[in-house]
Amino acid sequence: MDKTVGVLGGGQLGRMLAEAANLLEIKVIFLESGNLSPAKQVSNQYDHIDGSFKDPEAVKSLAAKSDVVTIEIEHVNTDILEEISKTGTDVQPHWRTIRTIQDKYAQKELLQNHGVATAQSLPLATASVQDLEKASAALGLPLMLKSRKEAYDGRGNFPVKTKDDFKAALDALGSNKEVYAEKWANFRIELAVMVVKTKDQVLSFPTVETIHENSICKLTYTPARGVSKTIDKQAQDLAKKAVACFEGKGVFGVEMFLLEDDTLLINEIAPRPHNSGHYTIEACPVSQYEAHLRAILDLPLLAKDLELREPAIMLNILGGDSEDSHKNFARQALKQRRTKVHLYGKGKARKGRKMGHITVTAPTMSEAEEIIQPMIDYVDKDKPRATNSMASKSQEQPLVAVVMGSDSDLPVMQPGIAILKKFEIPYTVRVTSAHRTPAWMAEYASAAHSNGIKCIIAAAGGAAHLPGMAAAYTHLPVIGVPVKPTIGDGMDSLLSIVNMPKGVPVGAMSVNNSTNAALYAARILGVGDAGIAKRYQQYIQDCREEVREKDRRLAELGADAYAEKYLAKK
């Protein structure tokens, strides 16, 4: 904590790094032009350096004042980092790491050499139609043509759909540039994971779903929506494996594609805090910025420090048409509840420039989505609708699994399903028979928790083993609905469900009462979800009013007239 950290660059990432450093009294000095760059504004001391982070002399001055030198942008001069490193300055991450990552083809080649899944890529010997032709023969069309260096926020990428695009692509990227071709990835969703490499560990933050618009990050959702816990963990494992290939310490932003067949591929890696990790400031006990400082300074860091406190959505504030567009956005955002505004102190807005971001945290993703929607609408108001439909509609994670031994039980369960819809509780309905598909039933119940299910409603008739067997394979609460069989009144089903041995509880409902099963699920989820609890309180109120209304009518009409008018119809 007593070491001085020198940073190449002083933009918004540096600003948020300084905010984290201030809390720990860690001295951070920035090399950036001017005396009031975004980072320097929040760090008042005399040691900042006014200059370009590409200027070797300025970097040497920074090194002379610093115990550790790090970066907030990777487009730096790695020759000078190599030089200061060799004369004793601690550079983190390692200059070789920064050099490799600067060249996106070299980055991919290194990952492939370490067996890390990434899109197949081929360098072009020259930026010529002939060489692009060769690459397309190997990789197929469409493909992505990419600049090897100085690419960010989509600049330096060109999608090549057909041979007719060859010339335009090469022109767009500049024919004197080094370029490479990348196999087209048909992804279902883009994910990102912030990874922290410390002196002896590789740790990860949760998996984030990222939504890009015009190749610029627009929104991030954490946890990623419509992604199972299994894939979430696979993404973190892949990201950690990728970062482990690189030397040095610090935070790395790992962007990934999740393909239609649930394969994960690394897209690219940034050797620094990253836009897709802004959400960590509010949503995790330790932010990516503090994690970066702890990693490069060998301060303690635990996996539990990187866990998600609450679901979070981040929306970037990009410059609009007027110079104060970002301030107008912020004024609107302050009207929304639970919305944290971060402006970067960049002065007047420029169209498309990242001027700030907002982060919404809430107890549930659906509440966070509801809160942020007005600000997404605000951003989109002058635009054609986003082409990526994920941006506007959620693929909701089912919270309740309704399982039944046979599709013949479905009619009994439909009133319950209607209740789940009424309470806006996302659900899934499946057939998993304890007798006809015992292994599948066991697999489904065992995986339910890691698939994000919070509660299981199980319906069964006769021997009615499904609720109890499901309870045997999970620690989630299981609600049993006895289904009346074709023979008998359903007492057999009820007793099979309710008489569980000590140690494995099932909550039993009355025969065929799926309505109560769904209401009970709503009560259970309401324990941790204030929105559902509130809807339940309203439901109780509505029920009371309905009964009072019936009583009023009955008193008014008398029993006979009432029975004729209201009960005869049934």
Next chain:
Amino acid sequence: MDKTVGVLGGGQLGRMLAEAANLLEIKVIFLESGNLSPAKQVSNQYDHIDGSFKDPEAVKSLAAKSDVVTIEIEHVNTDILEEISKTGTDVQPHWRTIRTIQDKYAQKELLQNHGVATAQSLPLATASVQDLEKASAALGLPLMLKSRKEAYDGRGNFPVKTKDDFKAALDALGSNKEVYAEKWANFRIELAVMVVKTKDQVLSFPTVETIHENSICKLTYTPARGVSKTIDKQAQDLAKKAVACFEGKGVFGVEMFLLEDDTLLINEIAPRPHNSGHYTIEACPVSQYEAHLRAILDLPLLAKDLELREPAIMLNILGGDSEDSHKNFARQALKQRRTKVHLYGKGKARKGRKMGHITVTAPTMSEAEEIIQPMIDYVDKDKPRATNSMASKSQEQPLVAVVMGSDSDLPVMQPGIAILKKFEIPYTVRVTSAHRTPAWMAEYASAAHSNGIKCIIAAAGGAAHLPGMAAAYTHLPVIGVPVKPTIGDGMDSLLSIVNMPKGVPVGAMSVNNSTNAALYAARILGVGDAGIAKRYQQYIQDCREEVREKDRRLAELGADAYAEKYLAKK
């Protein structure tokens, strides 16, 4: 957001105010001696003023550069605030408010005139034994003798136990000072509420339990432990009523006593952000600092912005014997998970000075207590044990209510209660009969949710109405345990519990199976509490191993020997 805020003072409260202002690009300038006070360190611009916040000329210079002037310490010169206010500077809160609050007796008098509950107080005409004698005749002994002005962190307070203390008390407070006597409050616990007064609303943050040591705030717990939701709300209402008595806008820290009989009394009010509100930085969507800025600048603020995201504990870092004691503390704190460290940039530590604080947030208070315990131990290592036992043990909020119609049901419920203990789930056990105490049963079930209960286990035999009636009065999940009556096998109890009408669900267990009821409660709570879910997974594992062990023995001994050895004993 485009207005400039001038602040009298530039210590840690100013620093945290600046951190909030930076996020919104709100320009804040500080009047404080030196160019690198805690607040100025995190706010790099040319307009700060080097001077004393008591110097009229310096205050006028600040006013000339500011649209709104506010304070981070109340011991300012209100004459000059009155003057700049009358010449057009917006001073918030109102200078009259600051002047009244500076004089603790005037503060109490104003509250009493507005009918706000506070300890009875009498001013002493002179700081003499005779006048103290008179006051003690009116208020009784013990009493607190307090300085009217310039008192903070316990300075200016002297407990007067007997007449023998009169002279010492007057000497301690200084005989030339204005003093007043306050009736002794036998409090069970100290509470605090941060209140935000905006141009048209009075809003409050959650109620905080504060632990003082040597009259300095040591710890805060939010929500307050061992305090019902009803008292939590009463405390917020009282704090809002108190703050509504004062003119102007901004955040106010309201300290209260909760007496043995659950009466609440205002202790004192600070017209600014407060130590007991530090926790809001991590634990609420909007912190007390951002709330203060939004209030004085007429920016939007919603009640929902002040809600608690997660239980939080704050521990102050006080200066110790060495000049880097706070840094040593911080290094230890970084080793604890979920622990946010805030150092204030005050340079070398002085004994007892507030050098920083840490805040732990966690999904449950018990987890937060577990996390922070090593740091409380670290603070207490060289001290005699704290006299206030609240500092080291939690009065846990019951999460499960076990209710029964008669104490004769208790033996049936004891195995379930043992399971709740095993899972470390705080519970309460009550007798509330649906038939013998219908009104009390209704009252208890109706209030359960607002008393912090998450789940009800209800046991009943025979007509067995209790589970269903409890469910009718609450939206919490109710688990029913049919109790076998003296006549019959308990089928009557089971059917009375399970056959609930559509609309009011109860989860039924088998007859006398309180074990499963408690396990089911653990499954329900485990949906939102990862600690309980983890313990449940371990429980399943243990059960499996136990059964496997029995199977191993049975295979080894053969059925006859096994039955003789293991079953005969039972």
